[in-house]
Amino acid sequence: PEITRLELSGVLLDLAAVARHLPGAADPASLPWLDPPLPAMVESCHGLLGLLGAVGAEGYLTPLGEELAGAPLHPRLARVMAEGRRRGIAGAAALAAVLVNEGMILRPLPAAPAVTESDVFWQLELFLAGKRRRELPAAVREAFDRPRAERMEALYRQLAEGGGLPSLEKLRLPAEEDLAACFLAGFPDRVAQVRAGRTGRRAVAGSALDRLEL
DSSP states (O other): OGGGTSOOHHHHHHHHHHTTTSTTTTOGGGSOOSSOOOHHHHHHHHHHHHHTTSBOTTSOBOHHHHHHHTSSSOHHHHHHHHHHHHTTOHHHHHHHHHHHHHTOSBOOOSSOOOOOSOHHHHHHHHHHHHHTTOOOOHHHHTTBOHHHHHHHHHHHHHHHHHHTOOOGGGOOOOOHHHHHHHHHHHOGGGOEEEEEETTEEEEEESTTOOEEEO
C-alpha cells in the first residue's frame, strides 16, 4: 500500500491540528485507516515534528506548530519560513522554501560552474535575476527552467496572499548566513561536523546519522 511508503510528517501535523477540535485525532492508531501506516514511520515522523518544535510530548500542536500547520508545504519547509519571519527575511525564506519544494530552478548542468554560495542561495539569486529580466550567466542560461519558474512564482504568490509576504518585485536577497540559519531550523538533523578520526575524517551528526567515513 502507498501509505507504507509515504513520509507522513505533513499528515501527522494536520492530524495534530484537527485534534484541537477532535481530541484523540492526534493519535494515528485511533483512526480507522484502510491500510494503517507503519508504526516505525509514525514514530519517526512524530520525532521530526518534535525536533521542529511543532508538537509537544503528547502530540498536540505547540504555538509554533499552529504556525507551521497553516503553510501548504512540508513541515520542514514551513519551519524554514517561520524562521525567516523571526529573522526579518520572510519573503526570501518563503521563496527559498518554494525553490526546494519545486526542485530548484535549473535543469541539470553538463558541468557545474564555480559557485561559492550555497546552492539554494545561488539559485534564489538566479530566480530573482530571471524574474527581473537581468542577463543570466552564460553557463546557466540554457538550464534556466522558465516553466518551473512560473510554477514557483504562482506558489509564492499563493503564500504571499495569506502570509503578508512582500511581492517578488520588492523582495531583496538576505545575508546568506541568515538564510542558512532558516534551513538549519528546518533541517536540524541533516547537519554534520567533520572531525578527524583514527581511520580518517568522520562526519558526526545527530540522531539521523552517527558517523560517516570520508
